[in-house]
Amino acid sequence: MIKEYQFKFEELNISLEDIGLLMGYNGEIPEPFPSMIEEGLGKAPELCNIQGGYQIFSDAEILTSEKIIRVNKIEFHPGKIVSVRLKKSTSAALFVCTAGKDISDYSKELMSAGQLMEGYVMDVIGSVTVEKAMDQIQAGLLIEMQKQELGISDRYSPGYCNWSVGEQQMLFSLMPENFCGVSLSDSSLMSPVKSVSGIIGIGAELRQKGYQCDWCNDKTCIYGNIRRRSAVE
Numbered sequence: 001m002i003k004e005y006q007f008k009f010e011e012l013n014i015s016l017e018d019i020g021l022l023m024g025y026n027g028e029i030p031e032p033f034p035s036m037i038e039e040g041l042g043k044a045p046e047l048c049n050i051q052g053g054y055q056i057f058s059d060a061e062i063l064t065s066e067k068i069i070r071v072n073k074i075e076f077h078p079g080k081i082v083s084v085r086l087k088k089s090t091s092a093a094l095f096v097c098t099a100g101k102d103i104s105d106y107s108k109e110l111m112s113a114g115q116l117m118e119g120y121v122m123d124v125i126g127s128v129t130v131e132k133a134m135d136q137i138q139a140g141l142l143i144e145m146q147k148q149e150l151g152i153s154d155r156y157s158p159g160y161c162n163w164s165v166g167e168q169q170m171l172f173s174l175m176p177e178n179f180c181g182v183s184l185s186d187s188s189l190m191s192p193v194k195s196v197s198g199i200i201g202i203g204a205e206l207r208q209k210g211y212q213c214d215w216c217n218d219k220t221c222i223y224g225n226i227r228r229r230s231a232v233e
Contacts, residue, residue: 003144004053004180005137009045012132014125016041022124036121044125047106050133051180052097054141056202060092069199074170076199078163082156085209089153089201093141094171096182098195099129126194134196141200142208151206157198158188171197 019037020029029037061070064087069076071092086092103126110119134155142152159165165188172184182195190197 001056007050009048040121047103049100054093054095058091081161086201088205089203091202093200096197097134101192104193153201155200
């Protein structure tokens with residue numbers, strides 16, 4: 001089963017606070033960022049080409065002791081965190097989602113022109129856009145699975161939770177070429193840059209539990225750092 005989505009930027013209801021949180025501000029956002037964010041949010045609708053989707057594979061197998069996820073006879077090695085959280089899966093949805101190319105190009109143009117803060121804000125808006133769109137796709141998947149009395153896991157992506165980003169090559173090999181307008185380079189970088197890919201487990205006993213970032217020792221993960229900082233504050 002394959003399902004694809006397209007979104008208008010306005011449908012994602014992205015707020016100033018959403019952008020500030022990814023910038024590291026859990027609360028009041030200091031000047032001059034609020035006005036820059038508002039301006040960026042105003043420009044984003046014409047810069048974003050938001051699309052995404054998933055493909056469901058009914059033959060997922062989770063080998064927890066070996067830290068392996070097997071989908072369509074291809075073995076992923078996501079590590080302990082992901083394999084444990086997906087261990088009750090009986091099938092899996094592989095997904096991709098993108099905010100499109102133009103918002104990243106605009107961010108780079110601003111930075112090249114010396115407008116570093118404005119370029120940074122647009123870069124963050126692109127990141128939030130793709131995650132918010134993926135939230136909606138995941139919510140749609142949950143609705144479809146609940147009709148079959150099934151649940152889903154949280155979503156996990158190569159490059160996070162100590163899962164090698166190189167395994168995106170195998171993930172993309174299982175989906176249609178250029179699925180939802182996203183392609184992969186030989187070095188496993190997605191194009192457009194503001195894109196995400198990964199896996200969601202499906203099973204009768206699965207539930208979304210939220211991300212346990214304290215389990216993960218990846219200090220380079222911006223999302224984990226934000227969650228840990230928010231917990232302290």
